[in-house]
Amino acid sequence: MKSEKPLVEIKGFGGTLGLLIDHTALFDQVEEELSQLLKRPNSKNFFRGAEIFLQPEGRRFTSEEFSRLQTLLAEEGALQLMNAVAEIDNSNKKNNFQTSIVEQASVVPEEKTEIDHNEQQPTPSEQSSETLPVSEDMVEDIVEEVIAEDSVKEMAEESLENSSEDSFFLQGVDTTNALLVRQTLRSGQNIQSKPSVVMMGDLNAGAEIVSEGDIIVLGAIRGMVHAGASGNRNALVFALRMQPTQIRIAEMITQPPAEDKNFTSFEPEVAFIEGQSIVLSSKDIKNFVSK
């Protein structure tokens, strides 16, 4: 039953390390292969302190399995497993990333986060020509390359530098890198990502995406999104159909206004911080993309 493709791979994705695990792998196999991989001479020095992202196109893990992987990577590879599309069974969230966000969010003054849907609706004539100016540019930005083992060290060092420098992401959105997700994210599923997230599919109510960069959803957002989670106020959220339960950008939270029963048509919209509030607009998409 041994396939030619390895079950467990460590790859470079743009500037970060990614952990890609075969769909068919049993958890025991994953653990064994991963620890074999980490036991290779010099592995530990290669990766020391680096962050590694569980790639969502690979196998999925329960939160229990995910934290076992986290422990394994920390102990044997000195790696920090950061980012996952993990099933959250209970309150078993090992990721302190999530907690810090919740703390941040709780200090947001509420009165400043009101948005008015109606005010932001353009007249039909204004919007007709600019339905989807985003897709091509964004897709080109997604760098996905397999790197030779020699350059793994380089990558790890680069990623180490990034993580030690707190202000890195505050300087602006990282455009060299994005996490590409091709699935429907359902209630209870979540993605936490340092790079921007580009998602093809719907984000259903009860699901979450948290990213330190932008969040672009080529589908409907019905759940919660948090862009610029480490404090980047320039981050934006884009969706073809914006029906979120909540949008957070940097330290601000907003919720859509009470539902208008007559409001049925949706158009692509972008959410960003303007002054002291998060605004939603379908007019400014072009401006934002070319910025």
Next chain:
Amino acid sequence: MGESIVITSGKGGVGKTTSTANISVALANFGKKVVAVDGDIGLRNLDIILGLENRIVYNLVDVVKKRCRTKQALIRDKKNENLFLLPASQVDDKSAVTPEDMKELCSELKEEFDFVIIDCPAGIEQGFKNALAGADSAIVITTPEVSPVRDADRVIGLLQHHEIPASLILNRLSVQMVERGDMMSREDVEDILAIKILGLVVEDQEIVNAGNLGTPAVLNQNSPAGQAYLRIAQRILGENVEIPSFEEKKGFLARLLGR
């Protein structure tokens, strides 16, 4: 080798047990050998809906704990000799059984039966995991309301995680309410859940009566919900039976209720 199907929903009270009973009876009426397994250990109901409560001697936990042979615990239906029930235990709880036990049990039952229909308990904890363990595919039940749809979405995500293919039954659809715009329509639910629809079941008083009497509505030709379950069973058997569109259904109902 038979096929095992788990009937699940996440939310309670949306019609899992009723659907299990009706689908099992319908499949048996089409000549298939069917066993309905009550996975809701500690809160058994399937025996009541099937009208077999007073025949229970041994149960699923007895089988798993090897206190009896599997055959001894199976109860043959009063009306249909193709249909059997494996009842749940009322005195134990979900921890009495492990997913491995269920896997073993289901593969044993699949050798004997064409269909093993497993009634899953509400929730996504131990009982849910047990019910899933032995299943080849899943039928998710939801009603057209916001919270059952949300829970169905969660459950579909978990099923995908376990690589169990799922289809959807939209239960207790009220034609009048959808027309007034007070209830989610089939299209609304399909848009959110994005999985194959196996059937629509309209709201029907007969289901309540049938449940209390222990004679599933699928046997009643005058029950629109019962007829819907018959069509669902045909689709499970691979027949290409169209899902009646909304207007047709309205005409059907209107004729039936004299409106």
